[in-house]
Amino acid sequence: MLIKMLTGNQAAAFAAMNSMVRFVAAYPITPATPVIETISKLVEEGIMEAKFVPVESEHSAMAACIGASAAGLRTFTATSSHGLAYMHEMLHWAVNARTPVVMVVANRAIGPGWNIWSDLSDSLSQRDTGWLQFYCSSVQEIYDTIAMSYRVAEDVMVPAMVCYDGFVLSHTSVPVEITPLEGFINEYQPKWRISIEKPLTHGNILPPDAYISLRKAIHKAHRKALELIPEIEEEFFDHTGRSTPMLYETYRFEDAEEVLVAVGAVASEARIAVDILRSAGVKVGLLRLKSFRPFPSQIRRTLGDRKVTVIDRDFIPGVGGIVYQEISNLVQSDSMILGVGGADVTAEMIAEAFTKLVEV
Amino acid sequence: MIEPEYFLPGSAACHGCPAAMCLRVILRALEGKAVVVVPASCSSVITGVYPHSALNVPVFNSAFAASAAVATGIRAGLDFYGEEGEVVVWAGDGGTYDIGLQSLSGAAERGEDILYICYNNEMYSNTGVQRSGATPYGAWTTTTVGGKREHRKDVAEILMAHNVPYIATASAGFLNDLYNKVRKAREIEGFRYIEILAPCPPGWRFPMDKTVEMGRLAVETGMWILYEVVEGKMRFTGLSKVIAEGKRKMKDIKEYLKLQGRFSHLSEEDIREIERYRDRRWEFLKRRANEL
Amino acid sequence: MEIRIHGRGGQGVVTMSKIIAEAANLEGYFSQSMPFYGAERRGAPVVSFTRISEDPIYRTSQVYYPDILIVLDPILINFPEVFSGLGESSIAVLNSGSSADVAKKVVFVDATRIAIEHGLVVAGMPVPNVPMLGALLSSEIPISYKTMLEVVQKHFGADERIVSSFNEGYKGARRKTCRFTKMHFGHKGVMECEIPISTPSKGVAGRTGLWRVVKPVVDSERCNGCMSCWLHCPEGVIVETEEGIEIDYAYCKGCMICSSVCPKNAIKHESEMGVVQHAH
Structure with a gap:
């Protein structure tokens, strides 16, 4: 087993390489920059067989990825915060174009004032573009999730975002199993691609009935992804021996009367908070939501009639927490906003906030 | 003599449309061996409505600002699969001069192997005639109702500063010249830029049978200058060469302006200002041609 | 009252619709003018809808059962679907030198000829909307000659060519009772799309x-x-x-x-x- 000390960003780059990515177009932005620096170097040294295009903006990064994906290449890019916001138009484009681009987002707050630290509002606020979105809680998970995302995205022809907290995960080094992926993922076989030989026009005017048909097809693709993901998780386990959840996972859940729901790095920290609360006699469990899109609405059954508190590392004026908003569509729940703008979140803070919330 | 057609009859183009006319010539010059990237523009409408298309070549529609970047990705795909043929961006002056300038500049600087062709009708015609960075001084548009107060910029000259291997200007009035320039560009690798003056009958307000005549008058009056820059070496071509060599005098610009409704309100001073601008551009380009 | 206007890009369909609505408003009615924007180029079919009512208008949808149907383009008279939704009491106002059995009540005038004779030609295309507005007065539109002309002049100026072409449309309009059979159109099939890819075809904009x-x-x-x-x-x-x-x-x-x-x-x-x- 190949184990290397890698940051989250480096793990992302290695995952792209081992997933047989053939095209990367990217523009640097803190804290995602090291992903593309690593890829640029791997390509330069001939270790990664891909074309790396240092474009002049994130808008162009996604545009180039869409073009390359439509032309039959497995594509990858990385961005963050303002870069993701600048891509917004092309995020929509990638969805309707049915180009299964995979992108990592090192989550970061959006300015002004400038704030380079972790905050999930950049990617969460892109939820309605139709991208699949997976939120990682560890560096190893970044590696694994990218590989599985290609399998899902390419099967259902919808692009996927793999998100992880900026600095907290992007710049933290841990030993990572960079398992070769051949066998689990093979050279991209596009269901359709641009070819000089085929005079097809992609994306011309779409009348209303065809437009709604396309939107329905993408909606169905999200549903299909929900069914497909457990099979892909299983295959991934067979290939790597690692059980990496893609939809959601629970912790100390069976006898729990109350539940914390969290995403990203905070969800990892929340495990400790659960332990702390448990030792204080609180019957609390954790549901870590990994897949925000497709949204696994089956968690309604999992949550049952437990009292639910949602932790958000995002704060949307006029709304509050985005994850809270989604969960409270399913079950009555409380909201807790922690770690916005990069504030550090400790298990003790979570436990304390939870206790206060319960008291209120 | 007659090659197959790749622009199919019955398109949604207006009567006398220069974009349809020139694209038809270009696709013949490329023998249909091209993927055409079309940003938001009249051409994204001209090609028609799903599930049909007027173009008998592969086409990829792109967001307005993104065509040169989309083309970058497609080029990489064709190279990967070993497919030979051009990736052609077919953009208007809105997608080239204004909203798409950043991605165009990026792709040019990176030396992407793309043939970028701008059909410049000197305004945003698709949205119904608004000013663009290519709209000439004095011209009426719906956002310059009293006539534009600024001169146009010149993207071909901006591309000169990018040191790309091939730049050419062309006009809907000289289609054989356009054909030849596309054939020439095809033989060159790297980023190539061709800009065509595309007189638009409804936008410029002239009768629909005068598209070619207007394209010729623009060159005859020196308002549009035909040239080529090959590996940094600039030379005038066609009628502009004859004018540059002093073998023919430029026609009075009024002959060009008076046929267009968009210039009908111009004062004598406006016309002199346009003339001064024309003369400055000639001086600049002549110096440029002599330098090398 | 619901009105539907058919024509082509460049013939002044949308302006005509707006003028009718504005004139109706001056006559004391609530009114609405609603163009349907396809991605039309000059020459392509265009439709606009006008509603006139004594009560506030809440409808924002298209007009399917017009009381008055106006056809600005003589060629479109050959297309049965242009006349869809016409009932026994509907009136058709046609830009045509002769009548056609498209509705029970037909008003017709050769507005293209009038437009050309008065130099109402833009980029080589005759614009027949002004004479057609004159002709429209022979339908059951609740707008007076004076009000309609006032709004026409407000839009196009008091140019002699405008006034006389309007008058010629007004005076030249003929009204005729025709044979009318109500037409029924089946629903079009639903168009499916999983990936937005089109195939090459002649006539993407029709014939x-x-x-x-x-x-x-x-x-x-x-x-x-x-x-x-x-x-x-x-x-x-x-x-x-x-x-x-x-x-x-x-x-x-x-x-x-x-x-x-x-x-x-x-x-x-x-x-x-x-x-x-x-x-x-």
Whole structure:
């Protein structure tokens, strides 16, 4: 087993390489920059067989990825915060174009004032573009999730975002199993691609009935992804021996009367908070939501009639927490906003906030 | 003599449309061996409505600002699969001069192997005639109702500063010249830029049978200058060469302006200002041609 | 009262719709003018809807059962679907020199001829909306001559050509009772789309030959086969055959560029509408 000390960003780059990515177009932005620096170097040294295009903006990064994906290449890019916001138009484009681009987002707050630290509002606020979105809680998970995302995205022809907290995960080094992926993922076989030989026009005017048909097809693709993901998780386990959840996972859940729901790095920290609360006699469990899109609405059954508190590392004026908003569509729940703008979140803070919330 | 057609009859183009006319010539010059990237523009409408298309070549529609970047990705795909043929961006002056300038500049600087062709009708015609960075001084548009107060910029000259291997200007009035320039560009690798003056009958307000005549008058009056820059070496071509060599005098610009409704309100001073601008551009380009 | 106007880009459909709504408002009615924007180019079919009511108008949808149907383009009269939704009491107002059995009550006037005679031509296309607004007064529209003319002048200015073409449309309009059979149109099939990919086809904008106002006709005596017409044709409808130059009239839009670039003056202008055209 190949184990290397890698940051989250480096793990992302290695995952792209081992997933047989053939095209990367990217523009640097803190804290995602090291992903593309690593890829640029791997390509330069001939270790990664891909074309790396240092474009002049994130808008162009996604545009180039869409073009390359439509032309039959497995594509990858990385961005963050303002870069993701600048891509917004092309995020929509990638969805309707049915180009299964995979992108990592090192989550970061959006300015002004400038704030380079972790905050999930950049990617969460892109939820309605139709991208699949997976939120990682560890560096190893970044590696694994990218590989599985290609399998899902390419099967259902919808692009996927793999998100992880900026600095907290992007710049933290841990030993990572960079398992070769051949066998689990093979050279991209596009269901359709641009070819000089085929005079097809992609994306011309779409009348209303065809437009709604396309939107329905993408909606169905999200549903299909929900069914497909457990099979892909299983295959991934067979290939790597690692059980990496893609939809959601629970912790100390069976006898729990109350539940914390969290995403990203905070969800990892929340495990400790659960332990702390448990030792204080609180019957609390954790549901870590990994897949925000497709949204696994089956968690309604999992949550049952437990009292639910949602932790958000995002704060949307006029709304509050985005994850809270989604969960409270399913079950009555409380909201807790922690770690916005990069504030550090400790298990003790979570436990304390939870206790206060319960008291209120 | 007659090659197959790749622009199919019955398109949604207006009567006398220069974009349809020139694209038809270009696709013949490329023998249909091209993927055409079309940003938001009249051409994204001209090609028609799903599930049909007027173009008998592969086409990829792109967001307005993104065509040169989309083309970058497609080029990489064709190279990967070993497919030979051009990736052609077919953009208007809105997608080239204004909203798409950043991605165009990026792709040019990176030396992407793309043939970028701008059909410049000197305004945003698709949205119904608004000013663009290519709209000439004095011209009426719906956002310059009293006539534009600024001169146009010149993207071909901006591309000169990018040191790309091939730049050419062309006009809907000289289609054989356009054909030849596309054939020439095809033989060159790297980023190539061709800009065509595309007189638009409804936008410029002239009768629909005068598209070619207007394209010729623009060159005859020196308002549009035909040239080529090959590996940094600039030379005038066609009628502009004859004018540059002093073998023919430029026609009075009024002959060009008076046929267009968009210039009908111009004062004598406006016309002199346009003339001064024309003369400055000639001086600049002549110096440029002599330098090398 | 619901009105539907059919025409082509460049014929002033949307302006006409707006003028009717504005005039109705001056007459004390609530009114609404609602263009349907396809991605039309000049020459392509355009539809606009006008509603006039004594009560506030809450509908924001299109007009399917018009009380008055106006057809600005003579060619469109040949398309049955243009007349969809007409009932026993509906009136059709046609830009045509003659009547047609499209509704029980038909008003008609040759507005194209009037437009050309008064120089109401933009970029080579006659704009018949002003004479048609004059003709519309012979329908059951609750707008007076005075009010309609006032709004027309507000939009186009008090130019003599405008006033006299309006008057000519008003006076020249004929009303006739016709044979009418209500038509039924089945639902179109639903168009599926999983990936937005289209295939090449002729006539993506329909039979664009119907856009023609003037027809180019080759004089083979004069033609020297230089193929300048073929080179410059924006649509690619000109081909060289053993017999000489042939034009595909199914798709030729009649822009007449072929004629203007012909060094031998061998392509003549022939009217499609029985109207005399100025020679090349």
